[in-house]
Amino acid sequence: MKKTLYSLVFAFILGTAPYAIAQKSTTNTAQFVTQVEGIKEYKLNNGLQVLFIPDASQSNVVVNITYHVGSKHEGYGEKGMAHLLEHMLFKSTKNLGDIKKMLSDKGGNANGTTWYDRTNYYEIFPYSEENLRWSIEMEADRMINATILQEDLDKEFSVVRNEFEIGENNPMGVLMERVINAGYVWHNYGNSTIGSREDIERVKAPQLRKFYEKYYQPDNAVLVVAGKFDEKKALEYVNKYFGAIAKPARALDEIQTKEPAQDGEKFVEVKRAGDSQAVGIMYHTAPFADKDYAALSVLEEILTSDPSGYLYKSLVDTHKVSSIWSFSPQLRDAGFMFIGAEVSKEKNIKQIRDEVRTELDKIASNNYTEADVKRAQSSIAKQLENLKNNTIGQAVNLTEIIGSGDYRLNFIYRDNVEKVTLADVKRVAEKYFRENNRTVGIFIPTKDEIRVLPNEVSSKEIKNLVTNYKGREVEKEAKAFEASIANLKANYAEGKLNNGLKYGIINKEIKGEKVIISLNLPISNEKDLAGKQEIGSMAAQLLLAGTKSMTKEQIKDKLDELKSSVYFGFSGQNLTVNINTYKKSLAETMKIVKQMITEPTFPEAELEKLKIENVTYLEGNMNDPQSVAFTEIQRLTNNYPKSSLFYTSTFQEMIDDIKKVKRTDLVNFYQNYFGANNGAASVIGMNEKEKIQQLIDDTFGKWNSKSKYEKAYPTYHATVKNDKIINIADKENAAAVGGLNLKMNQNHSDYPALVIANEILGSGGFLAARIPMRLREKEGISYGAGSYLDVPSDPKNESASWGYYAFLNPTKRDAVENAVKDEIIKAAKSGFTAEELKSNISSWKTSRETALGNDGTLLALSTNYLLNNISFDEFTALEKKIDKLTLSQVNEAMKKYIDLEKIISVYTGTFKK
Template sequence: MKKFLLSLTLMTTLSAGNLAYAQKHEAPKFVTNIEGTKEYSLSNGMKILLLPDPSQSNMVVNIIYNVGSKDEGYGEKGMAHLLEHMLFKSTKNLGDIKKQLSDKGGAANGTTWYDRTNYYEIFPSNDENLKWALMMEADRMINATILQSDLDKEFSVVRNEFEIGENDPSGVLMEKVFSAAYLWHNYGNSTIGSKEDIERVKAPVLRKFYEKYYQPDNATLVIAGKFDEANALKYVSEYFAPLPKPTRELGGTYTVEPAQDGEKFVEVRRSGDSKIVSAGYHAAAYADKDYAALDALIEVLTADPSGYLYKNLVETQKVSSLWAYSPTVRDAGLVYFHFDVPKDKDLEATKNLVRSELDKIATIAYTEQDLARAKAKLLKQIENTKNNTINKAIGYTEIVGAGGYKLAFLYRDNVEKLSLADLNRVAQKYFKSNNRTVGIFIPSKDEQRVKPAEFSNEQIAALTKDYKGKALEKEAAPFEASIANLKNNLKEGVLSNGMKYGLVNKELKGEKIIANFKLLIGNEKELAGKSSVGALTAALLSSGTKTKTKEQIQDRLDQLNSSIYFRTSGQNFLINVSTYKNNFAEVMDILQDILANATFPQNELTKMIAENNTYLEAQQKDPQAIASNELQRLANPYPKESIFYTPTLQEEIDNNKKVTRDQITAFYQNLMGANDGLGTVLGSIDAKTTANSLEKTFGKFTAKIKYSEVKPTYFETKKLDKNFITPDKENAVALGTEKFRMDQKHPDYAALVLANEILGSGGFLSARLPMRLREKEGISYGVGSYLSVPVTNDVASWNYYAFLNPTKRDAVEAAWKEEVSKALKDGFTAQELADNKKSYANVQQTNLGMDNTLINLVNKKLQYGVSLDEYDALNTKIQALKLEEVNAALKKYLSLDKIISVYAGDFNKK
């Protein structure tokens, strides 16, 4: 005991840098390697997973604690989530964690759910970042300060986050269904917790919770991406091995939800226009083989357009849309269905109709085609996750919380082995009306009740003990995150119709290929009043062609582990493609067929209008939607005939109702084409073969009406503060904008970018606005600012946003205006300049490790002729800026007398 106390004293008093030398190091013990996931362990109980991927230029450190809302007791609801926030405050050794994360750049976050809490950091791959991240996570595992003064501010931030969720009708209803479905198990409690518990908990109580669960024997550390494995293990040994295994026994939770003995009903009455029917069925834990079968059954029931529920409810326009899911959880969860109901439908009648359709689940004669289609969809999702190492490492969070990372492989194996008998078995076992929560008690005789299987830790250990997994796949080649390397691996070309393209030769994991295309269409006259027509055209493109039905298109894309998405934005028709090297040619053939032979079925148009309008109706009383819409209308007063006109939400609904199939067909035949298009393909591609495929897909796709760029009009903004009242909404929002003239070539651009970094957008919540409103005063969950500076015109803007409790409206307004005034009057400090130069450079380097950044840079070059070197040139300019230049730029372009602000919320609340 004396030796243990001495060790603990050393750990809490020595600096993090000296911590490693306080005790003898222990090398992590190798356990197993399953398909590239290398497992190690320490004698203190900590698990380590390494997922090396040299094709990445970034790395992620993700630490997972097996504690979530499931582990909260009486009076502790929301404690796990509140503690997640508090661990971003400070530690005894490192001090301000957010400040240091900000200085490092990159991306960081923490999340909490039923069974787990995690923290992760994504940084450019280098030894310094790896060492710091591991040192920091080891320090805050045992040395978080958890000060009452910090808690007094942070509980308001968490309460504001709680209130944001309270504005979402679908989220509120789902929370109530889960709560009613679970009589005893804590899955019935929302992870974000009780507002009363959040507000009343004291720091000493929170510390007891922290000291119990935030320990090495309750943690799994994941390191993924590009990193030196030997150094990673060395740092794990240096910082985590000295932490002693606690003497306490966690014990775990032991509550088992009893079988439900009658159908339950929940009614929620709140402000809003949304009509929703939902239903939850007690089902299986993630470790249960039934979980994979239930996932497949969900696809069979809800898929667009083949699902049985989809055909019987959406196709017939009884509901406008539906979705379903089953959470990845340690104990028996729910299968949850959500149905959006059009405004003109009777809700009670629809509820009974939905119940009637759900009752058919156990009696449907499912087919082998149903099974094959569902398996293809699920395996595509699994394959895509496997081949994105960073996302996979973060995705392990849920699997570890559900019992251990090996369960992910068992789930995949279970999906691959699924039979029609499995589908029928789970349909008949779980989908009984007495197992459903859609409360009255109805006596019944000889009731057959559903009791979910319980899995002990020993059973899960037995399931996974000797699991070996499949053979290791070939590692993707490294790709340096730099503009020079991008230029060396870029080939450009022009198709026969004038479309420009770029090919980036970057090997991705699993030989994945991603491509983004932008087709520039129309002119001011031809696009006037056609925003709804254009949006619906894009949404309906894949609804069928002269050679394939919508179902056939979707089925084949799922079988190929591929996706094609369309959308419009002004004069831009956007196409995103995700596939794999061996499937690229066929996927592009499918795209060519869609572009050349789309049929736009009338029934699909009718359904899409209903779905869009149901969503818009729900937005009519949502503070964020109202504020965004009204701000655009106030700042950009275009006439209705302009393509830049922002309609009201009701006008958008009315416009959708007026759209005809003939209008869509005319838009498609006359305005759409690739002759003024551009696009980039990224992956391990053969340039000649890919160029031939692009020519085949786009070369003959030519618009009849010539493209002519429409430039926006400059409207000078003047000071305006306007309120919009949204009764009975728990959260409010503030949005604002100021217009000025600038393009990205302007000599003041770099200085203004850095000024805005310091004021509202730079670092990890360390810019002035978030530091004041969130960190110091705790009156806003999310607050910040951003610039919008174009390439080819000079209509630019500075913008801010803040989410808040409606009772804090005046405090938020006073705080953001005061911070802007201080910056304009006194300027920034030399330290702020230095810190933000560093964090900006780090963020830019992190972004170069992201595939979408590379694609966007090439597309920008193709469209505007902007050299790739401008990416580094801007950072060079920013690093050379003097303090007086940054302060002068802010004063020149930002003025409180020119900012339009819109506040939306229930400001009548006291």
């Protein structure tokens, strides 16, 4: 399924003390409560709940705090206040000062999100005692000491409004919001979390402070610390910083609003600019804590999964819609299931809507089978297992579970999914999937309706449900792995198969004994691949569509059962294969992969579905400002003939090429071009070299490309200043994108200085570089702005580029253009400061250290070494060069390479009304 998402009551303390001190320091010492499957729970006397999830195999630590406050808690005139407050808490505090600057200086990853029931903030850093201490101190400080200044709010509401406008450009997003809004009569789940534009613009700092002081308190929060960290030190810091905050005297009232049973099918029609059509349907369902939620999840998989889903088969296989997906958020109160279907613009949308409704009417009476239930349970189990074994992701994802009532509900949900029976599926299908319980968008009087009233779950019931829950035995912990190049080299082995395929093995354990194999398989040459990009891409995608021995449905079912995932993709000259599995499933998974690459059938029906899906997706991008801007800048900066691998097609050209593809084209491409003999495979999570070599050899050792491989290189094209405005009708948001070409690779002596110049100008830190600071923080005219630098590592490639981007209200086009160009001029004329150089080098290095804690980074380093002979030592060598940089070298690189007279700019949006 494609998941679409749309993104302190506290007596104010006077005096100089950083925090309100509790009666006795011992009363606010974290006390151990329980341990559930590796999650250790503590509680402070002031009400703060603390969860520790240690994982020695990680090199990073995440601190994530969740507040039980979201858009559900907003009253009249407050729509969007929870989300706006989330933005404001990245401004400053009375004790620590500028939060964004500190986050920027430290590097790492940080973010905040708001949803119906909760708001969260998290930071991910390479583990050190100082990073752990600072994160906990900072979260405690901004819990009660945020400044929330009117001058900051005046700038930030424009940024939030711009974020709102970006969402207004998404046809499916707008449809989904309108359908959900129409589906609810009283409950605040019917209101968009991003809020009302009018409320966002009119809210004042005192109003926001009242909201902040009501909900941002320890008894309304859950702190999660996960990854690699010293538990004793973490408790010490929690006690020191959070323990010093007094328990508030007030008690928060539980929201009592209950959505009444819907009493008739509703209809919504949205008419907005766009190219692709869509149908959206919402059914009222159950809270996450209700057992029905698990049964509904199983039914959701049975209905919409590709390729076995009942709705998928009746609507996608028959070409009535190009794709179908569903979304069931984990909510505290009775929630909903949203089903979305994208429809080709050639179709009659009202006829398709009625045909979709006809299929929905069958849900309650479909003859579901035991095999359907088992298949769905396997798919959900795989998703849950993968998340559980990604500790950093698990810690952040717990935000949703905590918001729904309690962190243990996640395990109870898993247990409930495993217990779902065929009778349960039929029961929830009959209970919830009634015509009078759905919104497709008019009131229709009917008689003898059986109205649906979803179950409610009280806080007391949740407490009783989770109090004595112990969960399953804690699995064996993965070994610690230091995130450093030296350690990577010490734990790396390589080899080569007889057919030429190289492989590298990273001896690093992953939680749950997970194994990841990443293959990059270069093929053919520029001449033979001319005009075949869409054919190659579709051939790669359809390797999963069936073999001589297994159908597409059987392949997916088996992979779900094995908790494995396989991906094929093709672009340029590279076929990529990604395999995610577990040690116990590796051998069987590789047998399936071997079938896919040696006996694919490329079913005609699957090709037609894929063509419709891809065309519909491209149609949706044809008038999207951001998509158009980034595509057009590529076309203007890279002047290649259409036959070249490096040519950038227009959306219409891609659509035309896709419609021409025939099954015989795919078969010929597969037979003549695909193969592994020039490629590289990188493995992480398993270090048995002989076994791995045997598996890779058995799978890919005889899969060779017939076409001679010659690596194609792009050529450098000098760019000349040019501004292009593309008007797109009826768009709330606009985009500005600029770029210039550089003749450089990473061996160039100026590369290190240019890296840091770009960091300071537009790419570094947490929104602290000059371009985002000017456009977002100072002037509030762009939600997203920055710059990027793309320099190849291959010593034979000298085609590099630099660019900037900004997303804006169309009325701010001139202001954005002037601000970006002014920052470039000032940087070239006056240079950067010594403080900027120091802080950006520090945050850049920290971000790279953070990246080394990511398995994807380690696999990429291995692949680059195997294919391009780029030594791991180059990673640290670049850091050493950057450590030696002088301010004059960085300023000189800025003046030398970022030249306004060479920048091409594209502006897309509704600039003329």
